[in-house]
Amino acid sequence: MPMCAPTEYTIYIERQECNYCVAVNTTICMGFCFSRDSNVKELVGPRFLVQRGCTYQEVEYRTAILPGCPSHADPHFTYPVALSCHCSTCNTHSDECAHKTSNAYTKCSKPVRHLYPEENNYIQAYWEHLPAKLINGGVAGIVGVTCVFPIDLAKTRLQNQRQGQQVYKSMVDCLIKTVRSEGYFGMYRGAAVNLTLVTPEKAIKLAANDFFRCKLSKDGRGLTVFREMLAGCAAGMCQVIITTPMEMLKIQLQDAGRLAAQQRKPGIIPATRLATTNAVLSRSYNVVPNASPRAISATQIARELLHTKGIQGLYKGLGATLLRDVPFSIVYFPLFANMNKLGKPSPDEAAPFYWSFISGCVAGSTAAVAVNPCDVIKTRLQSLSKGANEETYSGIIDCFSKIIKREGPSAFLKGAGCRALVIAPLFGIVQVMYFVGVGEFIMSQSPLKLISD
Structure with missing residues (x-):
């Protein structure tokens, strides 16, 4: 057995909701050392060599990261890492150590290996579970x-x-009128x-x-709020x-x-045609009064945008989308x-x-309302067809300034309640599917998995 020193050691961790074990690399104190001791604290009686056990002198508890599990880093789920070890000098007259000193010549320390020392192994573990994540x-x-x-x-x-061209008074009114007319x-x-x-x-x-x-968080430490926000931003x-x-x-x-209903509403001037050579978009959204809008598919719109404006046509409003989705x-x-974390039994x-x-x-609705002004700007910028007397916008700043000037700050809260009602159950369902592990179950029942087993 080696002299007292931190020794590489592998801990195998198994979580109930994950159907496999994860090997965590750590260091523990192993070995032994001898010290001269006497019957009473080295002061009285003959001295002799005593074999001492190797114990922690410096220990650090780190958060275990479990790739592929629903919760990768749990701040309450830690493992010990020995940074340095020592052999204690104890009173041999009793069973307990009444006196401990650190012997400098037995203190050993060395760099601790990372939780996942091989980056390739870490990436491989992530990609192995990516299909299940995509399914979820x-x-x-x-x-x-x-x-x-x-x-x-x-x-x-x-x-x-x-303002002044309102066809719908509220979400319920909008849905009722939509069902009646369409x-x-x-x-x-x-x-x-x-x-x-x-x-x-x-x-x-x-x-x-x-x-x-x-x-x-691959250094083994829990994520700070800043790092959580950074991950969300990415x-x-x-x-x-x-x-x-x-x-x-x-x-x-x-x-x-909405455009068709606006044109049918008494007192509202018919919508002007979209200033574009795109025939499909023009005939689809600028209809004569009392006529029903002609059906058009997303494929037709995409084809026409690609033909007239190229790939950037599909990515109009990219900056506004980033402005909404990143925050x-x-x-x-x-x-x-x-x-x-507050709902964990243990x-x-x-x-x-x-x-x-x-x-x-709760998290989805809160975030949705917080970024609703950005969503209003994005929606206005991405609407290719305009109704009567509706402004066109050259960019995010132009859109923001015109809305403030002509409609007031309250315009940025339009649809906030609807957006909260959309996002709340949507992300609630998303997280349930993700945490229940539907993707993992489907992958475990796939033919390739059954054959390999």
Whole structure:
């Protein structure tokens, strides 16, 4: 056995909600050393060599990170790391150590290995569980969008209408008028775009946040609030790759009914045609009075935008989308993570699914209302078709200044209640799916998994 020193040691950790173990690299004190001792504290009696046990002199408790688990870093779930060790000199007259001194020549210390010493192993562990994360985000997004899309449609129409041209008085009034004029499925205009793209959008958002949280906490320490916000910021920047074109197409389809209803309303001048060579967009959103809007698909809109404006046409409003989604993620993810911790029965257990749902709802609605002014600006910028006397905007600053000047600060709160009602259950469902582990279950039942087992 070696002399007293910190020795590399592997702890195998198993969490109930994760179907595998994680090997955590640490150091513990192992070995022995001899010291000269006497019957009474080395003062009386003959001296002789006594073998001493190797114990901690400096120890640090670190947070274990479990890749692939719903909660990667739990500040209450720690493991010891021996930074230095020593052999104590004790009174051999009794069973207890009445006197301890640190022998300098037996004190050993060396750099402690990182929790995951091989970066490739860490990345490999992350990618192995990425398919399950994508499934969780996708399934949750589809379920959530199906449930709350009509409210999202009302939000878009309320945000786009100007003072003096109000067709809808409230969310309920908007939904009732939509059903009367466009039928039940009129409330789901643009839903096909969301249902198609929400899977990669939500999957990227959740998986990216997961990834950056792990990267920022891989030193074994718990995430500070600043690092949680930084991870959320990075996740928000990643998701706009999908979010911007999805919102762009969805808004055109959602707002078509408002423009048609506005033109049919007595006392409102018919809408002017969109100043563009895009025939599809013009005939779709600028209709003659008392005529029903012609149906158009998101595919047609995307094709025409690509043909006339290129890829940047689909990414109009990218800056405003970043302005909305990055602050949203900065608020949402840290708030959810800290709220969810309050519902844990014990430090080593995950919060129950209903608490995850409540945490997701509260965090989602709070973040949604906080960034609603940014959402109003984004919606206005991405609306290609304008009604009668509706302003056009050259950018974020121009949009902000015109809204303040002509509609007042209260315009930035338009649709805030609808947005909170949309985001709250949507992210509540997302977190339940994510924490229950639907993706892990599906992957465990896949043919490849069964064959490998």
